[in-house]
Amino acid sequence: DAKTTQPPSMDCAEGRAANLPCNHSTISGNEYVYWYRQIHSQGPQYIIHGLKNNETNEMASLIITEDRKSSTLILPHATLRDTAVYYCIVLKKAAGNKLTFGGGTRVLVKP
Amino acid sequence: DGGITQSPKYLFRKEGQNVTLSCEQNLNHDAMYWYRQDPGQGLRLIYYSQIVNDFQKGDIAEGYSVSREKKESFPLTVTSAQKNPTAFYLCASNRDHSTDTQYFGPGTRLTVL
Numbered sequence: 729d730a731k732t733t734q735p736p737s738m739d740c741a742e743g744r745a746a747n748l749p750c751n752h753s754t755i756s757g758n759e760y761v762y763w764y765r766q767i768h769s770q771g772p773q774y775i776i777h778g779l780k781n782n783e784t785n786e787m788a789s790l791i792i793t794e795d796r797k798s799s800t801l802i803l804p805h806a807t808l809r810d811t812a813v814y815y816c817i818v819l820k821k822a823a824g825n826k827l828t829f830g831g832g833t834r835v836l837v838k839p
Numbered sequence: 840d841g842g843i844t845q846s847p848k849y850l851f852r853k854e855g856q857n858v859t860l861s862c863e864q865n866l867n868h869d870a871m872y873w874y875r876q877d878p879g880q881g882l883r884l885i886y887y888s889q890i891v892n893d894f895q896k897g898d899i900a901e902g903y904s905v906s907r908e909k910k911e912s913f914p915l916t917v918t919s920a921q922k923n924p925t926a927f928y929l930c931a932s933n934r935d936h937s938t939d940t941q942y943f944g945p946g947t948r949l950t951v952l
Contacts, residue, residue, distance in 0.1 A: 829881030
C-alpha cells in the first residue's frame, strides 16, 4: 500500500473550516484514499473515502487532486469535539485488508 | 443499536496470566480484526478472520490466539508468551473480506502488572 505524509499537528478555531492535507504520491490506480480519526483513548472512527472524485458526507468533504497524489480533508465547521488525531490511509479493496496508520495529524480545535 | 462492543474497557492482569478480550458485533459483518496500539503509535494487525471458523495471522500474532466459532464474536487471548502485553487493543469488522470500511469498537486497555 502507498505511504502517506501528513503534517504532525495543526490548530483550528472553533466554527472555522479545518483543511487537513495528505500526500500520497506513490498511490496506484486501484488504491482508495481513506480518512479515519481517533479521539483520545477511543477506537478509530471512519470519516470518508474516495477514489478519484471529490466526496462529501455529513462529517466532511474529501478533495482529491486530479493526479491523485494528494488530498485534503475538510471539516466545514470545526467543533471542540473534532479535536483528535486524523489519519489518511491509502489501500486497495482486498481480502483481509489491514489498516496501517501512520503518524496522522493531531488537530486541536480551540475556542 | 448496531455496533461493535468490546469488554471490559480497562483490564488488569498479573504477569504470567492468560487473559481473554471480548469483541462482539451485531452488524452481520463477515470479517473481523484485532489490532494493537501502543502509546503514540499506529495500529498493528494481530489476527483477522474473513469468515466463521477461519482466521489468519497478522503482523504480530506471536503470543496471541483467537477463535471464530460464531459470526458475531471474535475473542482474543493474550497468553503469557506475549512479552509486552500492555497496550490498547482494538477490534474491528467489515462487511466482507473485499469490502473497504472497517468499523472499530471502543477498545480495551490492558495493563499487565
